[in-house]
Amino acid sequence: MRENPKKYVSVIIPVLNSAKRLERCLQSLEQQSYPRDRFEIIVVDNGSTDETPEVAKRHRVKLLRETRAKNPYMARNIGIMESSGEIIVMLDCHIATPDWMTNGVTDLIEQNADIIGGETIFYFDNGISAASIYDSISNIQMEKSIKERNIAKGCNLFIRREVFCKTGLFPENLRSGIDVLWSARVVVDGFKLGYSPGAIIYYYARGLRALIKKSRRVGRTQPLIWKCRGWSNGKILKKILRGFFPPNPGFIKTKLADTENPEFIAKFKSVFFVAWICEIWANLGRIPTCFGLIFNDIEMPDYSQKLER
Secondary structure (H helix, E strand, C coil): CCCCCCCCCEEEEEEEECHHHHHHHHHHHHCCCCCCCHEEEEEEECCCCCCHHHHHCCCEEEECCCCCCCCCHHHHHHHCCCCCCCCCEEECCCCCCCCCHHHHHHHHHHHCEEEEEEEEEEEECCCCHHHHHHHHHHHHHHHHHHHCCCCCCCCCEEEEEEHHHHCCCCCCCCHHHCCHHHHHHHHHCCCEEEEEEEEEEEECEEEEEEEHHHHHHHHHHHHHHHHCCCHHHHHHHHHHHHHHCCCCHHHHHHHHHHCHHHHHHHHHHHHHHHHHHHHHHHHHHHHHHHHHHHCCCCCCCCCCCCCCC
């Protein structure tokens, strides 16, 4: 086991109607090898109607509420503003392995990085389906996102406090995909992004209904991401039109083969169909944003809200 660093850490967990998952998440944090007196847990309830707040109250956490809108970035920002840590961690409501925090903080220091994205392993708690398989091969590919695209996903991030002081908090005008825009902006601002293979969390693979909803939410943000990368409105529109055609079967076959899981590979046809459905729903989210960009009728991400030291 690596030596425990002594940096004070704030773990931010936005949550909505996830009592059972929050219980598992908090139990995993109670088993961390990192010294318990060197980190705080901030749970931000985003309007739950189940027992989620009661679960939080049974644990050693600071419970906050964000009621303006059901938006995880608003919830994260509330938690960040109430945090005390030198290092602020975005976890979401997932399961952390025992050395997750120790490895993430140590790699942040040893790599002299400002942000570290940890490894994410998909957890099939409701059984293996074509939808959950597609989720696991297409989403939250943290190492690849960081090393090949210089961006990070927000479910497992270790971030130095000064990053939020300079770049600003998460923009709050959309519910999905803002972490990609924000992490890209952070790199442009001169901060260093790194990867920690040992900061491992288990991430719940989605079923079909949840995956479709996620696809549409992410689709709403993607034209903004493309626009920030310098794409023209015409190029964005062409991308959307192509999105209604079937996905590349070779890409999906390769992704399934990379898992080396015979059960996954055997479900190729079903996974391909799910991929097509998700792409169509993503397009339905992209279209309003695309036309908003064309007619200059959409709000661009706002980074003006800064964290005070």
